[in-house]
Amino acid sequence: MSSRNGGAGFDTRMIDEVVAELADKPGALMLVLHAVNDRAGYVPAEAVPAIARALNLSRAEVHGVISFYHDFRTKKPGRKIIRVCRAESCQAMGAVALADHIQARLGIEFGQTSGNGDFTLEPVYCLGNCACSPAIVVGEDLYGRVTPQRFDEILSSATSSRSSR
Amino acid sequence: MTTVVYVPRDSSAVSLGADAVAEAIRKEVQSRKLDVKIVRNGSRGMFSHESMVEVATKGGRIAYGPVAAGDVASLFGANFLDGREHVLRLGIADEIPWLKSQTRLTFARAGVTDPVSLDDFIAHRGYLGLERALEIGADAVIAEVTKSGLRGRGGAGFPTGIKWKTAADTPAMPKYVVCNADEGDSGTFSDRMIMEGDPFVLIEGMTIAALAVGATQGYIYLRSEYPHARGALTEAIATAYSTGYLGANILGTGKSFELEIRLGAGAYICGEETAMLESIEGRRGMVRFKPPIPALEGLFGKPTLINNVVSFATVPILIERGGEFFRDLGVGNSRGTMPFQLAGNAKRPGLIEAPIGVTLREIIYGYGGGTASGRPVRAVQVGGPLGAYFTESMLDVALDFESIAAHGGILGHGGIVVFDDTVDMARMARYAMEFCAIESCGKCTPCRIGSIRGTEVIDDIVNRRRPRENLEVLRDLCDTMKFSSLCALGGLTPLPVLSALKYFPEDFGLAASDVEFIGADLTISTSGAGSSNAIA
Numbered sequence: 001m002s003s004r005n006g007g008a009g010f011d012t013r014m015i016d017e018v019v020a021e022l023a024d025k026p027g028a029l030m031l032v033l034h035a036v037n038d039r040a041g042y043v044p045a046e047a048v049p050a051i052a053r054a055l056n057l058s059r060a061e062v063h064g065v066i067s068f069y070h071d072f073r074t075k076k077p078g079r080k081i082i083r084v085c086r087a088e089s090c091q092a093m094g095a096v097a098l099a100d101h102i103q104a105r106l107g108i109e110f111g112q113t114s115g116n117g118d119f120t121l122e123p124v125y126c127l128g129n130c131a132c133s134p135a136i137v138v139g140e141d142l143y144g145r146v147t148p149q150r151f152d153e154i155l156s157s158a159t160s161s162r163s164s165r
Numbered sequence: 166m167t168t169v170v171y172v173p174r175d176s177s178a179v180s181l182g183a184d185a186v187a188e189a190i191r192k193e194v195q196s197r198k199l200d201v202k203i204v205r206n207g208s209r210g211m212f213s214h215e216s217m218v219e220v221a222t223k224g225g226r227i228a229y230g231p232v233a234a235g236d237v238a239s240l241f242g243a244n245f246l247d248g249r250e251h252v253l254r255l256g257i258a259d260e261i262p263w264l265k266s267q268t269r270l271t272f273a274r275a276g277v278t279d280p281v282s283l284d285d286f287i288a289h290r291g292y293l294g295l296e297r298a299l300e301i302g303a304d305a306v307i308a309e310v311t312k313s314g315l316r317g318r319g320g321a322g323f324p325t326g327i328k329w330k331t332a333a334d335t336p337a338m339p340k341y342v343v344c345n346a347d348e349g350d351s352g353t354f355s356d357r358m359i360m361e362g363d364p365f366v367l368i369e370g371m372t373i374a375a376l377a378v379g380a381t382q383g384y385i386y387l388r389s390e391y392p393h394a395r396g397a398l399t400e401a402i403a404t405a406y407s408t409g410y411l412g413a414n415i416l417g418t419g420k421s422f423e424l425e426i427r428l429g430a431g432a433y434i435c436g437e438e439t440a441m442l443e444s445i446e447g448r449r450g451m452v453r454f455k456p457p458i459p460a461l462e463g464l465f466g467k468p469t470l471i472n473n474v475v476s477f478a479t480v481p482i483l484i485e486r487g488g489e490f491f492r493d494l495g496v497g498n499s500r501g502t503m504p505f506q507l508a509g510n511a512k513r514p515g516l517i518e519a520p521i522g523v524t525l526r527e528i529i530y531g532y533g534g535g536t537a538s539g540r541p542v543r544a545v546q547v548g549g550p551l552g553a554y555f556t557e558s559m560l561d562v563a564l565d566f567e568s569i570a571a572h573g574g575i576l577g578h579g580g581i582v583v584f585d586d587t588v589d590m591a592r593m594a595r596y597a598m599e600f601c602a603i604e605s606c607g608k609c610t611p612c613r614i615g616s617i618r619g620t621e622v623i624d625d626i627v628n629r630r631r632p633r634e635n636l637e638v639l640r641d642l643c644d645t646m647k648f649s650s651l652c653a654l655g656g657l658t659p660l661p662v663l664s665a666l667k668y669f670p671e672d673f674g675l676a677a678s679d680v681e682f683i684g685a686d687l688t689i690s691t692s693g694a695g696s697s698n699a700i701a
Binding site for chain 2: 131
């Protein structure tokens with residue numbers, strides 16, 4: 001597989017650290033994948049053989065688990081991940097129009113990363129914020145009752161906080 | 166004297182700016198050199214008034230809401246610390262009719278206490294259930310749970326006492342207790358509110374369960390979409406360990422119970438109990454064949470008691486007060502209270518704990534005040550994405566397991582999503598199939614392939630491509646999914662589809678006569694249906 005999406009800056013020692021910490025736990029693979037996904041932002045293809053070896057699994061088993069769960073990315077995401085709830089409660093409060101607006105505003109579709117690497121847009125099916133629909137998450141922050149206008153404000157503050165860094 | 170001000174840490178409140186409100190209050194307190202302690206409580210669940218700030222006064226806790234950070238200076242200007250008048254003043258929190266009319270048992274402490282303070286928990290009758298459980302012993306605990314009539318609050322409604330008895334009577338060791346905290350249904354947030362607002366009650370309920378069935382290891386399988394719940398739970402578990410409420414020697418009894426959080430990874434299907442077990446074991450969340458049931462052979466092949474967050478969180482109060490107390494509430498075979506969650510297009514959405522049997526109309530109009538948009542209610546989905554849609558004229562139905570089932574629906578986890586008259590029900594039916602396709606584990610064909618075909622067939626009907634033939638295909642497809650799927654995802658996806666078809670045929674370009682094959686209880690008549698009709 002091409003290493004264009006991350007092989008370059010990927011530190012294999014991180015895998016060793018994660019595995020050393022978690023390998024003895026029952027059902028360790030999910031824990032290891034979460035830890036790698038959290039630290040690197042994704043699970044690089046290069047990490048799969050190392051994880052498989054360390055946990056005495058086949059590469060196919062590791063790949064199968066990665067591909068099953070929406071959380072585990074196989075490509076490096078943008079600097080901020082924007083997740084937009086697409087489930088019923090949010091739909092009842094305008095989530096379809098909001099999702100259209102967000103895609104147009106960012107110039108990307110769900111599953112894509114903006115050209116400047118700032119944002120990755122992901123769908124999510126329920127954030128448990130259904131009493132404040134529609135809901136989105138930007139980075140670590142949950143927002144409720146989001147209108148297209150409020151999204152634009154959230155986006156500009158997210159963008160300015162980045163450039164001031 | 167220190168004045169205590171409460172600002173919720175609940176993630177929904179935070180999503181509306183509660184952190185900024187707390188910060189603004191802190192700054193005002195600092196600049197005015199006041200003696201104020203800010204407690205980050207859970208939410209009381211009245212989200213139309215979040216962020217709801219409360220001040221403890223001699224006359225009770227006075228609520229103000231909805232407060233935004235920009236309102237804080239004026240609150241101080243109006244002396245809100247003394248409970249004084251302000252345009253946002255709601256009065257004594259406990260006396261607000263929306264809250265006062267509820268029967269808060271499972272949610273007695275949510276929004277009232279500091280969720281991560283063990284002292285606060287104990288000061289509000291926390292751990293009295295565990296104390297009594299230790300006094301009366303395992304058999305009596307299971308008898309109380311059985312007597313209470315509690316049925317699983319996760320969605321399936323299985324009698325909790327029977328499950329506990331089965332796990333207790335299974336001799337193999339070790340045994341596990343697993344809490345299903347993979348609350349994935351759209352329109353539901355009661356698990357989240359317990360974990361964020363009163364995490365110790367979940368720990369207490371799981372500890373009582375572990376001691377009753379003889380389990381020594383517990384897991385909370387928590388969805389990754391709930392980082393705030395993870396934070397509160399992690400802190401509460403650490404405190405419970407350091408104070409002897411968890412670990413090798415619980416309260417000096419010599420009994421041990423270890424508890425750990427395991428995170429899901431965004432797969433809805435892992436809320437299905439056997440898929441959840443696979444996931445905890447580190448595999449793809451593929452549904453298992455049953456039997457064996459998990460109580461006999463579950464996690465790592467060992468006897469495993471699995472309950473939902475709300476079920477476990479309800480156990481302490483019914484052990485403390487006795488099973489009869491709980492059983493005396495509710496109707497028919499649906500006993501006790503249930504935390505209903507009103508969401509979607511509702512004017513006053515939120516968490517409404519009421520005796521089972523309250524009507525849908527009371528929840529939607531009495532508590533909810535109708536739609537947020539002010540437009541007429543057109544459709545209501547009860548029981549999550551796998552639940553049936555109801556029409557406005559059906560809202561007098563009682564919210565209990567049997568009454569909802571009589572309409573072919575499910576009570577599920579108690580989620581209620583309201584739609585106004587702008588909703589396109591053909592689109593919602595298509596979405597139900599689409600969601601099933603996205604979230605299917607892929608193990609059984611009706612769910613994996615049926616859901617994809619379902620979206621295609623609905624598109625064809627709506628776009629007038631051989632609608633008569635395609636309606637027959639959709640009917641057969643729903644029938645197949647319902648009866649030959651391995652679990653509820655494929656098996657119940659036909660409910661939203663069939664109810665949308667039955668009650669809103671015009672949205673599909675169909676007439677009522679076209680969908681006569683769907684019975685009042687959403688059963689499908691497969692003989693000659695969809696034939697003699699007006700579709701051409």
